[in-house]
Amino acid sequence: MRNPAIIPDNEPERYELREAPRYDFALTRRDLLSAAGAGILITVHRSTAIAQSTRPAQQSVAARVHIASDGRITVMTGKVEIGQGSRTQLTQAAAEELRAPVESIALIMADTELTPDDGGTAGSRTTPSTVPAVRKGAAAARQILIDLAARQWEADAGALRTEDGAVIDPASGRKLTYGELARSADFDPAFAQAVPDDVEVTATKDWKVLGTSVPRPDGRDVVTGAHRYPSDIVRPNMLYGRVLRPPSYGATLNELDLAPAQALAGVVAVRDGDFAGCAAPTSYGAGKAVEALAKAARWERPPQPSGSTLFEHLKRHAATGEGGGRTPRVNESGSIEEGLAAAGRTLRASYEVAYIQHAPMEPRAAVAEWEDGRLTVWTGTQQPMNVRRELAAAFHLPEERVRVIVPDTGGGFGGKHSGESAVEAARLAKAAGRPVSLRWTREEEFTWAYFRPAALIETGAGIVEDGQLLAWEFTNINSGASALRSPYDIPHTREQFLQSDSPLRQGSYRVLAATANNFARESFMDELAAACMRDPLEYRLAHLKDERMRAVLEAAAARFGWDERKKSRPSNRGVGLACGTEKGSYVAACVEVEVDRQEGAIRLLEVCQTFECGAIQNPENLKAQVTGCIIMTIGGALLEEIRFEGGRILNARFSRYRVPRFKDVPAMEIVLLNRPDLPSAGAGETPMIAVPPAVANAVFDAASVRIRSMPIRGAALRQA
Amino acid sequence: MDVTVDLNVNGRSTTVTTDPDRPLLDVLREDLGLTGTKYGCGEGQCRTCTVLVDGRPVTSCLMTVSRAAGRKIVTIEGLAREGGLHPVQEAFLSEGAMQCGYCVPGMILNAAALLETNPDPSDEQIVEWMNGNLCRCCGYPKIVAAVRRAAAAGALSRRGER
Ligand code: FES
Ligand code: FES
Numbered sequence: 098m099r100n101p102a103i104i105p106d107n108e109p110e111r112y113e114l115r116e117a118p119r120y121d122f123a124l125t126r127r128d129l130l131s132a133a134g135a136g137i138l139i140t141v142h143r144s145t146a147i148a149q150s151t152r153p154a155q156q157s158v159a160a161r162v163h164i165a166s167d168g169r170i171t172v173m174t175g176k177v178e179i180g181q182g183s184r185t186q187l188t189q190a191a192a193e194e195l196r197a198p199v200e201s202i203a204l205i206m207a208d209t210e211l212t213p214d215d216g217g218t219a220g221s222r223t224t225p226s227t228v229p230a231v232r233k234g235a236a237a238a239r240q241i242l243i244d245l246a247a248r249q250w251e252a253d254a255g256a257l258r259t260e261d262g263a264v265i266d267p268a269s270g271r272k273l274t275y276g277e278l279a280r281s282a283d284f285d286p287a288f289a290q291a292v293p294d295d296v297e298v299t300a301t302k303d304w305k306v307l308g309t310s311v312p313r314p315d316g317r318d319v320v321t322g323a324h325r326y327p328s329d330i331v332r333p334n335m336l337y338g339r340v341l342r343p344p345s346y347g348a349t350l351n352e353l354d355l356a357p358a359q360a361l362a363g364v365v366a367v368r369d370g371d372f373a374g375c376a377a378p379t380s381y382g383a384g385k386a387v388e389a390l391a392k393a394a395r396w397e398r399p400p401q402p403s404g405s406t407l408f409e410h411l412k413r414h415a416a417t418g419e420g421g422g423r424t425p426r427v428n429e430s431g432s433i434e435e436g437l438a439a440a441g442r443t444l445r446a447s448y449e450v451a452y453i454q455h456a457p458m459e460p461r462a463a464v465a466e467w468e469d470g471r472l473t474v475w476t477g478t479q480q481p482m483n484v485r486r487e488l489a490a491a492f493h494l495p496e497e498r499v500r501v502i503v504p505d506t507g508g509g510f511g512g513k514h515s516g517e518s519a520v521e522a523a524r525l526a527k528a529a530g531r532p533v534s535l536r537w538t539r540e541e542e543f544t545w546a547y548f549r550p551a552a553l554i555e556t557g558a559g560i561v562e563d564g565q566l567l568a569w570e571f572t573n574i575n576s577g578a579s580a581l582r583s584p585y586d587i588p589h590t591r592e593q594f595l596q597s598d599s600p601l602r603q604g605s606y607r608v609l610a611a612t613a614n615n616f617a618r619e620s621f622m623d624e625l626a627a628a629c630m631r632d633p634l635e636y637r638l639a640h641l642k643d644e645r646m647r648a649v650l651e652a653a654a655a656r657f658g659w660d661e662r663k664k665s666r667p668s669n670r671g672v673g674l675a676c677g678t679e680k681g682s683y684v685a686a687c688v689e690v691e692v693d694r695q696e697g698a699i700r701l702l703e704v705c706q707t708f709e710c711g712a713i714q715n716p717e718n719l720k721a722q723v724t725g726c727i728i729m730t731i732g733g734a735l736l737e738e739i740r741f742e743g744g745r746i747l748n749a750r751f752s753r754y755r756v757p758r759f760k761d762v763p764a765m766e767i768v769l770l771n772r773p774d775l776p777s778a779g780a781g782e783t784p785m786i787a788v789p790p791a792v793a794n795a796v797f798d799a800a801s802v803r804i805r806s807m808p809i810r811g812a813a814l815r816q817a
Numbered sequence: 818m819d820v821t822v823d824l825n826v827n828g829r830s831t832t833v834t835t836d837p838d839r840p841l842l843d844v845l846r847e848d849l850g851l852t853g854t855k856y857g858c859g860e861g862q863c864r865t866c867t868v869l870v871d872g873r874p875v876t877s878c879l880m881t882v883s884r885a886a887g888r889k890i891v892t893i894e895g896l897a898r899e900g901g902l903h904p905v906q907e908a909f910l911s912e913g914a915m916q917c918g919y920c921v922p923g924m925i926l927n928a929a930a931l932l933e934t935n936p937d938p939s940d941e942q943i944v945e946w947m948n949g950n951l952c953r954c955c956g957y958p959k960i961v962a963a964v965r966r967a968a969a970a971g972a973l974s975r976r977g978e979r
Pocket of ligand 1: 855856857858859860861862863864865866867876877878879
């Protein structure tokens with residue numbers, strides 16, 4: 098049954114941002130000849146669409162599940178593991194439906210040659226899309242195994258059971274393990290069948306493996322250092338690469354002398370259009386070689402906007418038209434003009450959200466290897482299929498000649514949707530005629546990856562006598578439409594997203610624009626409540642019909658002790674709350690902060706957060722995701738901001754860009770509301786959106802100063 | 818100019834011939850194949866590259882290979898003892914203190930060094946000691962819990978020995 102709460106706003110990926118591929122290398126005569134010689138038709142794909150198939154095409158059972166004659170089970174999925182727990186969760190899903198021990202199942206993930214296309218890993222889609230797809234595939238496999246056993250025994254399939262990796266006939270006590278069945282002649286043709294659409298999966302109430310806290314299957318490799326991340330892959334005869342970066346955004350390479358770099362021992366240097374880089378026997382050597390290149394390069398640097406004028410710039414370029422690959426959007430109900438006219442009082446405010454960086458612990462990395470005109474790349478990306486397309490386009494190859502493999506990767510957070518490092522490593526490997534490993538430096542990652550978009554958000558509200566909302570106007574400029582829609586019941590609304598000209602390269606970030614939109618909305622709700630002298634909790638509830646939203650908000654307030662703590666608190670402390678919904682899940686947070694006006698310091702002391710995402714599939718992993726979201730979002734709320742000037746990033750390193758550390762972790766209470774009656778929604782994103790506005794609201798409570806920016810800068814307290 | 822450097826890594830002596838200014842991190846990863854030690858920033862800010870040098874945690878991205886010569890280096894690959902995991906590794910595993918896991922080797926080595934000097938740290942002491950290690954998956958609470966668990970396990974085994 099479709100969950101009515103999942104409104105069309107949640108269509109997957111509509112607002113994931115996308116970037117056109119950067120590289121399109123010229124074809125040489127030799128490339129053309131070798132391609133023609135191999136009888137390959139060259140097709141160039143320029144499509145940049147991020148395809149996230151919610152309905153994978155009819156797939157054979159064998160494409161999803163493989164059973165070896167020793168009973169070992171391999172499950173294939175195109176999803177990647179970047180720390181969000183998908184490997185564990187999908188293993189659980191397969192174990193559940195196959196009635197086989199978790200340990201007997203190995204997952205092959207994200208290998209374009211071996212795994213089905215499950216779409217990219219983004220938008221919290223693994224839980225609602227891929228878990229069901231894997232469950233169906235595994236359930237179909239189990240049914241086939243039962244049928245095979247029934248045929249061997251000439252028994253009634255309906256009377257047989259499966260347990261612990263075997264089919265059992267309870268009447269006679271006979272037993273055939275999956276491995277034994279895999280040896281039968283009928284096995285292969287049976288597994289070649291398509292997964293039937295109507296295959297039945299295990300009801301939530303009967304779950305034995307799903308719904309439990311299964312630990313990460315490859316945890317031992319992580320703690321011993323044996324796990325190989327993309328940057329750890331080693332190939333025979335491999336070189337290390339480094340790319341020459343422009344001095345600023347938009348700069349073009351006018352002149353470059355390769356000779357000084359080429360003179361260094363073992364160095365291969367290459368220039369192809371605006372791309373230039375080196376490969377060397379060590380990454381240190383490659384770094385030295387690129388320094389030599391940099392000295393021999395002349396760039397043309399067009400003027401670029403600076404951070405000091407960012408929000409004026411965004412406002413000036415705000416546009417309602419299509420373009421730039423992004424879709425502007427307007428939601429309207431009632432008539433905003435009538436609503437505002439009829440309201441007794443109108444309030445307006447605008448909010449600013451800075452660019453921030455994902456800064457995954459593992460920067461972009463790739464190892465590329467060419468063999469007989471075929472390209473294999475191991476890389477850390479959330480979009481293996483797109484990266485394959487990107488590689489094929491850059492090198493003018495048919496996609497079948499490109500294989501992308503994604504080893505479990507050191508973090509993504511929406512920041513690894515692109516394949517720059519893959520293309521760069523492949524270009525260097527092509528020049529060197531040897532495999533090349535390329536790992537971006539932290540500075541490169543901070544400068545040449547993409548950022549979470551900056552936002553300017555303008556809000557307006559019309560209220561009647563008692564403060565009840567009549568009209569609501571909300572405009573997001575530049576950052577996106579996620580969670581644009583207000584969960585509050587207001588008769589006249591206009592909510593819109595306008596694109597703009599972004600001075601920096603921007604793209605997806607965990608939960609997209611929902612953090613920015615929820616920050617503005619929930620801050621503004623607080624301003625309205627204060628303007629009408631109403632309690633922020635009571636004011637919100639008075640406008641909320643959505644039961645799931647009310648439930649998380651009320652639970653958070655009760656657990657936190659909102660009413661009492663709002664009344665009595667030390668003078669330098671304040672409490673704040675906020676709620677929100679996105680991607681089919683619901684979150685609310687109450688926080689306490691301490692402020693020091695002289696110092697201009699804000700300290701987040703406590704967070705009490707409730708979260709509900711339907712039926713819980715793995716409580717421990719869910720709690721880890723919610724915890725990680727809360728702490729990560731403290732960065733965007735209080736610490737993080739990309740500073741830039743004239744096309745250069747001023748703080749492209751951890752010593753100048755503060756991210757949350759151990760000491761920044763507040764006291765935390767996390768309450769997970771389980772709703773086994775509802776379908777499971779993803780949980781790796783939405784828990785980000787409640788804390789930032791709750792903090793701003795708590796700062797207001799403590800200091801009577803409204804700070805309308807993310808990060809919430811304590812300096813404003815000093816000036817006030 | 819390349820030089821020959823004697824290294825003692827995970828109890829084994831080895832020599833490498835290389836530029837003396839290369840970071841120990843690169844030599845471990847690229848010359849010795851010990852890729853468990855990770856790069857995260859190259860400027861001493863994330864400690865994901867932590868190794869133990871003469872028992873003390875060191876950011877291997879900032880130590881040149883020539884300065885590491887002749888000293889006892891332990892990487893994550895060398896922490897397990899007699900085939901069994903080190904108690905801190907064991908604790909990270911049982912606590913599930915990992916998301917992407919990229920920061921984990923550095924965390925484990927730094928925590929192991931803490932427990933060598935202070936076998937029974939308070940939570941505040943753990944946080945203070947570990948604060949230089951970044952985890953972008955932000956799994957800090959579980960990491961603290963894992964260190965606490967390892968400390969408790971150490972206390973138990975010490976009691977058992979007595
Ligand atoms: S890589 Fe050495 S401290 Fe970050
Ligand atoms: S687990 Fe991903 S960085 Fe720590």
